[in-house]
Amino acid sequence: MTAPAPAPSRPRKTPPPRATGVRVLRDGLLWTGGAALLVLSVAVAVTIGPARISVPDVWSTVAAHLGLGESRLTPIRDGIIWNLRMPRTLLAAVCGAGLAVCGTVMQSLLRNPLADPFVLGVSSGASTGAVAVVVLGVGGGAVSVSAGAFLGALCSFALVLLLSHTLGGTTDRVVLSGVAAMQLFSALTSFVVMTAADAEQTRGVLFWLLGSLSGVGWSDVWVCAAVLAVSLLVCLGHARTLDAFVFGQEAAASLGVHVGRTRLVLLCTTAMLTAALVSSAGAIGFVGLVLPHAARALTGSGHRRLLPVTALAGAVFLVWVDTLARTVLDPQEVPVGVVTALIGVPAFVLVLYRTRRNP
Numbered sequence: 001m002t003a004p005a006p007a008p009s010r011p012r013k014t015p016p017p018r019a020t021g022v023r024v025l026r027d028g029l030l031w032t033g034g035a036a037l038l039v040l041s042v043a044v045a046v047t048i049g050p051a052r053i054s055v056p057d058v059w060s061t062v063a064a065h066l067g068l069g070e071s072r073l074t075p076i077r078d079g080i081i082w083n084l085r086m087p088r089t090l091l092a093a094v095c096g097a098g099l100a101v102c103g104t105v106m107q108s109l110l111r112n113p114l115a116d117p118f119v120l121g122v123s124s125g126a127s128t129g130a131v132a133v134v135v136l137g138v139g140g141g142a143v144s145v146s147a148g149a150f151l152g153a154l155c156s157f158a159l160v161l162l163l164s165h166t167l168g169g170t171t172d173r174v175v176l177s178g179v180a181a182m183q184l185f186s187a188l189t190s191f192v193v194m195t196a197a198d199a200e201q202t203r204g205v206l207f208w209l210l211g212s213l214s215g216v217g218w219s220d221v222w223v224c225a226a227v228l229a230v231s232l233l234v235c236l237g238h239a240r241t242l243d244a245f246v247f248g249q250e251a252a253a254s255l256g257v258h259v260g261r262t263r264l265v266l267l268c269t270t271a272m273l274t275a276a277l278v279s280s281a282g283a284i285g286f287v288g289l290v291l292p293h294a295a296r297a298l299t300g301s302g303h304r305r306l307l308p309v310t311a312l313a314g315a316v317f318l319v320w321v322d323t324l325a326r327t328v329l330d331p332q333e334v335p336v337g338v339v340t341a342l343i344g345v346p347a348f349v350l351v352l353y354r355t356r357r358n359p
Contacts, residue, residue, distance in 0.1 A: 030298065034312035041316050042093060045323045046085045050330065053081060062086070088213050091221050092322040092336075093315035095213075095277045096287055098228045100314025101307060102270040103288025104295070105235055108242045108303065109266055110171050113351065116289040117274040120174075120267070121181030123283040125156020126275060127209050128185045128192070134205055135197045145208070146220070146279040153275030156181050161267075169260065171249065174267070211284035211337030213322050220280040231273040232311065238266060239303040246301060284337045286344025287314055293351055 047053045057073055061081040064071035071078050102117035110119070118124075129152020130145050132138040138148065163177035164170075189209075193202055235242070241262050244252035249259050277284075295310040318336070321343065325334045 031308055038312055038315050041319045042089050045089045045319050046081060048323050048327055051080050087218050087221050088216055089319055091216050092213055092318045094224045094228055095281045096314035096318025097311035098273050098277045099287040100291040100310045101232060102274050104292040104307060104310045105266055105270050107292055108245050120160050120178040120271055121156045122153045122271055122274045123278050124182045124185035126153040126278040127189045128152045131189050131192050131205055135192055135201055149279035150275050153278060156185050157271040207335055208282045210335035211282040212335055213281050224276050224280055227273055227276040231269050234269045235307055242303040284340055286340045287318060290344050290347040
């Protein structure tokens with residue numbers, strides 16, 4: 001008696017080769033076009049300002065400092081490009097990319113289309129740390145404002161982790177813990193400013209709290225860019241996991257995802273990136289809230305394609321927002337966070353209407 005023949009295995013459904021090729025071509029064009037637009041935006045933004053500078057001047061200066069030739073500009077014009085405008089414009093690109101990536105991850109991880117990088121109270125903690133250094137003189141001059149803001153952000157995030165863990169560790173508990181930490185550190189910041197700061201300190205602190213890229217240097221660019229690169233690699237490594245989180249924690253667990261560990265890794269990654277960016281540029285709102293939705297309209301919800309496009313979109317967006325902020329009322333400068341709010345509020349209202357129609 002012969003053994004019965006095994007049942008034929010069901011063929012795996014794979015997308016047609018033509019559809020896959022079209023998708024790859026479209027993604028490649030989107031990434032290449034976004035990168036080219038970012039490079040062009042940085043080059044043009046550096047030329048905008050009181051000193052008349054052209055795009056060839058920018059290329060000449062950059063090539064000279066990279067050892068690819070000699071600059072044909074005077075030392076003053078070379079310094080304007082390389083020491084003032086270029087690091088500020090590049091940091092704007094890094095901050096825009098980082099905040100947009102954090103917003104994308106938070107919205108998927110918390111399954112909340114209205115989540116942003118500051119939902120964990122990191123910006124409020126950074127504000128308290130900065131105010132403690134500037135107004136109270138914490139550190140005795142040995143701690144910079146950026147370092148104080150970074151430490152304050154970490155303290156706020158640690159409080160959120162502690163509260164959410166003791167309350168059960170669910171997604172809604174994380175959000176509520178972030179709200180509690182945000183209110184606590186905002187109150188501490190207001191108390192310190194009202195009781196200990198003079199008029200000049202209050203104005204400087206307020207300008208920083210609203211987001212400012214003035215006075216940044218190359219060290220800020222390198223530190224934030226390094227943190228962004230590491231964080232983006234971590235998030236891309238968890239792209240499939242983020243796709244699973246979109247359908248809920250139970251669905252992700254059924255697919256073999258270690259929910260608790262993965263969520264902790266991604267929360268820590270986004271918190272560290274947000275803390276680094278806020279410590280250098282202050283609290284710049286609405287970038288991480290609105291840009292992920294715009295990027296999803298181009299790429300869909302798959303995070304392997306979504307994250308790079310969101311980073312490019314955020315970088316280009318904040319480069320031009322910062323250019324507008326420093327030139328629209330020249331010689332007076334408008335805080336970057338004010339401009340992003342003026343642009344982001346109408347977009348935020350559109351997001352609210354969209355979520356109302358598609359809950």
